[in-house]
Amino acid sequence: MVGVNDADENDELSNHSDQNPGSHLGLDPSQAARRKADPVETARANRTWWDLEADGYYAEHGSFLGDDDFVWGPEGLRETDAGLLGDVRGRELLEIGAGAAQCSRYAARKGARVVATDISGGMLRQGASLNGPFTAATGLTVPLVQCDATSLPFADCSFDTVFTSYGAVPFVADSAALMAQAARVLRPGGRFVFSTTHPIRWALPDDPGYPGLTVTSSYFDRTPYVEQESGATTYVEHHRTLGDRVRELTAAGLCLVDLVEPEWQQENQQVWGGWSPLRGNLIPGTAIFVCVKAAR
């Protein structure tokens, strides 16, 4: 009744079943636990994890993301169609959790001055290798800065826009601190736009097939998802409900002006971990928060 895929594809999708919020990243659910993880443990684990996975991540997803394109999530919504950043020409932009900085290069092509940041040197190295040909072709540069999104090394009120496509937000223990940092570096009237996993997905197995459509855990359980190996924490993901996000944004002095739940693009047939045409046609997988810092 709910299927958009043929039977063979559904059989194959069913084999991916697990209850692991991070399984879209190739994590091993047998090493998973739900337990507390503080900001230091979280940052250390995730920095190392992204350093080690950078090559594999872009080998798998690089062609979907493009070298200087801006995709808001696995549904395939592109900034060129969504226009969530507004007109960036002549504006100063900051990308957090930029990975290989594809979105920053897109913004630079549109006339923005943009700085791309990430906690992982491995991810930024991918960005550096794409920056070379980009600068050669366009004459444009995108500086890369390694830093934690919860502790940005930039002066107050130095950017018109802060943004990220799936970077940093689900990977920090203290997302209220991340919101406060974004608000701090924004000029009054500036915009903070970020996409992240839709909170409802926390209640469902991270499975692209039918098992991913049945609730198996509580949406309200904020206990982090933690991977560990030989006693060492290797990966952490943190959950916030929609209400939590709104409260954190408001406390940071940001006003939520739109909440975009991208619909699956019909021409998009890719399965990205738990994101698939089957689920994408039925439930949201991504939430994009569009926020504005109050003008003085």
Ligand SMILES: C[S@@+](CC[C@H](N)C(=O)[O-])C[C@H]1O[C@@H](n2cnc3c(N)ncnc32)[C@H](O)[C@@H]1O
């Ligand atoms: C799913 S990737 C998204 C990257 C890029 N936007 C893309 O679509 O390829 C998540 C990124 O968040 C970064 N990240 C994780 N924790 C972070 C933190 N505390 N501060 C800044 N970046 C962080 C990771 O290093 C990784 O590059």
